[in-house]
Amino acid sequence: MEMFVYQVIESNQLYLSLCIEVDRVYWRKRGADIAILFSTSSIGEAYSWIQNRKDQYIMNGKKPVALSKYHQLFLSWSSLEQEAEKLFNLLQGRALLWSELISFLHKKNIINIKLTLLPILQLLYLENRMEIKPGVTCNDVIYRWTCHRCMSDRKYLRMTDCATCGKQCSMCEQCIWLGRSRTCTPFFLFAPSSIKKEKLISVKPLSLTAAQQKVCEQILSFTQSEEKQFLLWAVTGAGKTEMMVPVIAQIRSEGKKICWVTPRKDVVHELQPRIKRIFPQERVLALYGGSSDLWMEGDIVIATAHQLWRYFQAFDLIIVDEVDAFPLYQNIALEKGIERALSTGGKMILLTATPPRQWLEWSRSGKLPSATLSARYHGHPLPVPKLIQERRLWDKIENRKPITPFNHFIKQVITYQGQALIFVPEIRRVKQVLEWIRENGHGHLAMAGVYSQMSNREEVIRRFRNVELDCLVTTTILERGVTVPKCFVMVLGADNLLFDQAALIQMAGRVGRSSTYPYGEVWFLATERTEGQLQAKKQITYLNRLAKKEGFIRKEAYYQ
Amino acid sequence: MRRWWSTLFPLSKPCWFCSTPIRSLPFACIWKQICFTCQEHFMRINGSVCQKCGRPMVEEENPACLDCSQIDSSTFTPNRSVVLYQGQAKKIIQIFKYRGQERLAVPLGRWMAEVCFQYYRSVPFSLITYVPLHENRLKQRGFNQAELLAQVMGRQLRLPVQKLLIRRRETSSQSQRSRKERLQALQHAFILNEEFDSTWLSRQCVLLVDDVYTTGSTLRECVKPLSEIGVKQVYTITFAR
Numbered sequence: 001m002e003m004f005v006y007q008v009i010e011s012n013q014l015y016l017s018l019c020i021e022v023d024r025v026y027w028r029k030r031g032a033d034i035a036i037l038f039s040t041s042s043i044g045e046a047y048s049w050i051q052n053r054k055d056q057y058i059m060n061g062k063k064p065v066a067l068s069k070y071h072q073l074f075l076s077w078s079s080l081e082q083e084a085e086k087l088f089n090l091l092q093g094r095a096l097l098w099s100e101l102i103s104f105l106h107k108k109n110i111i112n113i114k115l116t117l118l119p120i121l122q123l124l125y126l127e128n129r130m131e132i133k134p135g136v137t138c139n140d141v142i143y144r145w146t147c148h149r150c151m152s153d154r155k156y157l158r159m160t161d162c163a164t165c166g167k168q169c170s171m172c173e174q175c176i177w178l179g180r181s182r183t184c185t186p187f188f189l190f191a192p193s194s195i196k197k198e199k200l201i202s203v204k205p206l207s208l209t210a211a212q213q214k215v216c217e218q219i220l221s222f223t224q225s226e227e228k229q230f231l232l233w234a235v236t237g238a239g240k241t242e243m244m245v246p247v248i249a250q251i252r253s254e255g256k257k258i259c260w261v262t263p264r265k266d267v268v269h270e271l272q273p274r275i276k277r278i279f280p281q282e283r284v285l286a287l288y289g290g291s292s293d294l295w296m297e298g299d300i301v302i303a304t305a306h307q308l309w310r311y312f313q314a315f316d317l318i319i320v321d322e323v324d325a326f327p328l329y330q331n332i333a334l335e336k337g338i339e340r341a342l343s344t345g346g347k348m349i350l351l352t353a354t355p356p357r358q359w360l361e362w363s364r365s366g367k368l369p370s371a372t373l374s375a376r377y378h379g380h381p382l383p384v385p386k387l388i389q390e391r392r393l394w395d396k397i398e399n400r401k402p403i404t405p406f407n408h409f410i411k412q413v414i415t416y417q418g419q420a421l422i423f424v425p426e427i428r429r430v431k432q433v434l435e436w437i438r439e440n441g442h443g444h445l446a447m448a449g450v451y452s453q454m455s456n457r458e459e460v461i462r463r464f465r466n467v468e469l470d471c472l473v474t475t476t477i478l479e480r481g482v483t484v485p486k487c488f489v490m491v492l493g494a495d496n497l498l499f500d501q502a503a504l505i506q507m508a509g510r511v512g513r514s515s516t517y518p519y520g521e522v523w524f525l526a527t528e529r530t531e532g533q534l535q536a537k538k539q540i541t542y543l544n545r546l547a548k549k550e551g552f553i554r555k556e557a558y559y560q
Numbered sequence: 561m562r563r564w565w566s567t568l569f570p571l572s573k574p575c576w577f578c579s580t581p582i583r584s585l586p587f588a589c590i591w592k593q594i595c596f597t598c599q600e601h602f603m604r605i606n607g608s609v610c611q612k613c614g615r616p617m618v619e620e621e622n623p624a625c626l627d628c629s630q631i632d633s634s635t636f637t638p639n640r641s642v643v644l645y646q647g648q649a650k651k652i653i654q655i656f657k658y659r660g661q662e663r664l665a666v667p668l669g670r671w672m673a674e675v676c677f678q679y680y681r682s683v684p685f686s687l688i689t690y691v692p693l694h695e696n697r698l699k700q701r702g703f704n705q706a707e708l709l710a711q712v713m714g715r716q717l718r719l720p721v722q723k724l725l726i727r728r729r730e731t732s733s734q735s736q737r738s739r740k741e742r743l744q745a746l747q748h749a750f751i752l753n754e755e756f757d758s759t760w761l762s763r764q765c766v767l768l769v770d771d772v773y774t775t776g777s778t779l780r781e782c783v784k785p786l787s788e789i790g791v792k793q794v795y796t797i798t799f800a801r
Contacts (some may be wrong), residue, residue, distance in 0.1 A: 160662050164702045180660040428596045453597050
């Protein structure tokens, strides 16, 4: 793609151009003429040329690049303006790479635009309705290299020879799953729409508990305030989705757009139909890698965090679910992506069951407005984990020797007709544990293992949800977002470094989510006691005490 | 605390293909630097193979497999591959080639170099070349996957990498064709790069690199212009087949 840098004569402003003919006509209409200063095959070079410009280079004495011929525009000016308007309406609030833009147009069945696409984009750029940036800038010193698409730093950037522009280009490895961002690929940021239509929203009526009601009111008053972020610390199974309904309804009635970000695809799958049921008339999108809703228009978008790199100031409310989870927590690129997708003056609600210590400090000191919900929606307390030590745990599992507590646990699951969810720290343990169970007299149980790289992972999880499986051995992928009513949880090797306090609390939170089945238990089986296990237990008991003090707990005799 | 701890005692290098942390030595072979699950999903070609195309064989009586015995033995070029083009290998090749994860050239190339050393130990190679892409395709993709592999192999085997061939015709993607079409489509698609002196070239022992071997027609077509000027020894290696 040929790029130009030009200057409008008698002004100091430099412009980029994808299609120089449009610029010529545009400025001639305004009574100005242009002088082309620079032409290149890579937008990165053109962009850095403008950034590093020295005033003496401009016009004074420097001969402009002579262009041998101008092409004719394929369209008349008025029809170009119309086409631009049409395309802009589709693309408002998006941030797309060239390749994404092409597949977007393909999906929308706009194929005949190929010849006129560059003039249209150029016109949008001149009218300030779109920004053009290179995918990656790498002209400066190395610590200033960035990928404009995902805003990651040099850690993920890689310099390679590029055959497309014939130069050395930098490519970004962090966002490669959404299409390759590189120095010679243009990246377009389309301005968000400014028109917001107020409308009536029909919501399926919900019954909220007193505790939930209280938090909802806090959130609604937050949306009227000046603050930008709000932290909601709600225990696992507190009914976070339901609590968000009033605020979603209010923001939607103002005609604004909402995004619900979760770190995992599985949660998107689970959430989308639920939201759709509550808001039957709204367009609810589910976006994740390989989703069929890609490039569609939606009012309520439920997306994995990575998808937000494709939006530019599009949402007025972003609800970030499980903020403390991988990959969101401490990932600056994703955080910046969410920030970019938020409109100016937009609000952000952070949901978590396990806030990091730093955030709790901020909320105590008033830096971060927050609310705490310590009771579950059904009023039962959280199940407190039992910490059990077993010597040489993994040796015993590998050699299939009996482990009394584990055996006892499985027997208990069978007596109460529950389902066992067994967490292990490593993928290779999944098979070993399955074999252990089989060899130790429980071969009749329907069992399966699941881990991230399994191809039929969704199928296995579905079977577990439908109570076709009695026992599921899993790595941490099921630590969040899975709700099975009759669940028992066993964490094998809870002393592994991978299982910190937050992970353990989340895993314990899978149990007792249904009000009708009060038998579920959580066991942590480990060789040693670790800080994580003790802290997890401590926090769970603290939350139960808090709930009791506030009077939200109904029944006490729920667990031992 | 974790921060300085991990600076002082960094984690060992993760698996080359997923980011699972594993225990491995820096100079171990690639197979040992891959995590357990990835190992399971790669079908390595081990044991007896067809002496011509490198296909894994059950019986050891025939030196060549059924496909190879149909082909005229005058165009015989030995080929070896690392893994079968199934499961994980397919996925990895797709990420490498179509997603453009160029970093993957390093493990793949090194792995191929290891296999090359295993099978072609006695061959005195003097240079490495690769299957070229057409100019337009190269511009579109931004890189030539076979070239990247060849460069990594060259570094590993200490051999020069040269562009001996040029693709003359733009052919549509091989992967979307049937076997018969593939065999015909590529006729005379490659010519020799004129920068090289043909008498010099005829004395070389060449290793030809590609990413995937399906029917072998691409490689055979590449060998043709080389054997026309009298290059006696051409061996080929691909990552998957």
